[in-house]
Amino acid sequence: MKQFFYKSQQTAVGAVLLTVFLLLVMPESVRARLKSAIGGLFLPAIGISTTGQAALESLGQLGTTEPDSYPANQALGQAADRSPSVADLRMENAQLREEINQLREAEQWGQSIPWKSKLVRVVGRDPFNWWRRIKINMGANKELRLNQPVISVRGELVGRISEVGPLTSWVLLVGDPNCRFSALLKESRSQGGIVSPRQYSANPRMVELTYLPNDVEVRPGQAVVTSGLGGGFPKEIPVGQVVDSWISKDGLYTEARVRLYANLNQLETVRVLTHF
């Protein structure tokens, strides 16, 4: 028994080390396929969670429409305690107005852009805090391709597609160490590069604009847009606003901290630019 115990320990350690070694020496393409296959194991859970969420939402709607379907009760004053106050109604009205305005704005923006886009839903996020990626509910089945730009519903830059699976895709968010691109200050048209912050920040909306010429005046509040250089992103997509700036340590260029327009922690629906 004791011998078996020790043998099983050796086998366990050997199996784990062998697996890790095999995964490390595996060709990148095989590893990517394996990763996609293992990630696919979560598709049933995603499906159940999405269906459950939709069911809960519809139940919630049922709950809110129920009192309206019995006007007689209200007339009798039976539901007087359930009727909302004027202040509540005003607040709800304001929220609805804001929502309508946002949707109108999104639709107007959608119509105004010269590119074709697809609205997709965010279904997941990288569980590790040192990466900034989101998972969207469309993949090769909806003809999404690698490196396609992703923007928020209101048209602010969010990132680019970094992995395309059969049913889902991964989007690399602006601020991830692997998402760098050329951007410019909208007023002065001075070009620089958007990079991730040098140090991890709990605020995902902060990135850095670097390699700006020293003779350019960089003021807080200046708008930053994509430059279109390199072909990764189309020109003039809004990125963010300058917060502060400084001269680099070697004195060769100016750097600035930029606050992104898109709230990357609260993305629910995004737009993938399919033709640009």
Added chain:
Amino acid sequence: MTGRINKTVALLIGAYLLVFLQSHWQGPRGWLGFQPDLTPALMVCAGLALGAGQVGSVAMLTGLWLDSLSANPLGLSVLPLFIVGWAVFSFRGLILRNELVAQFYLGTAAGALVPLLQVWLLQLVGANPLLGWEMGAWCLVNALLCGVAVPVFDRLAKRLDRWLSHPVHDPNRWPNANRQIVRGKN
């Protein structure tokens, strides 16, 4: 043996759900500003309750599931999780494993060690993760959360095991205390 299989299955289901929640439930990110990683706590539970093979299997599957949903190279999280589970498994004879405080300390240590090992391995393979001093604060809070999670997971696993297993047969236990003949001088 059946009890151990039940525990393994329960822990694997728990690991699957935990990894899924960490990736797809954004509540904690909204409240805390970061996504906690409670898989080290799960490995401590595995190390405290399971055998060598099961600890290896739980570490391997949890690590692969985690990496498949992240930008980490596949298999990178397996080794840190296994090291933690294995350390607990090897020294569990010396640990008061049912004590709440011991479980909290084990979880806290594991919660601090696993991210550090993961970052070290990431830098070793040439990846470029986003790091900084704020990450230290995150690591500390995450470690404390893991410390709290170990007793919770342990009690949950024991309850599940009780539901899924037959009660242990004890030949010396009387089914009814009223029928027991107690011999004595009085």
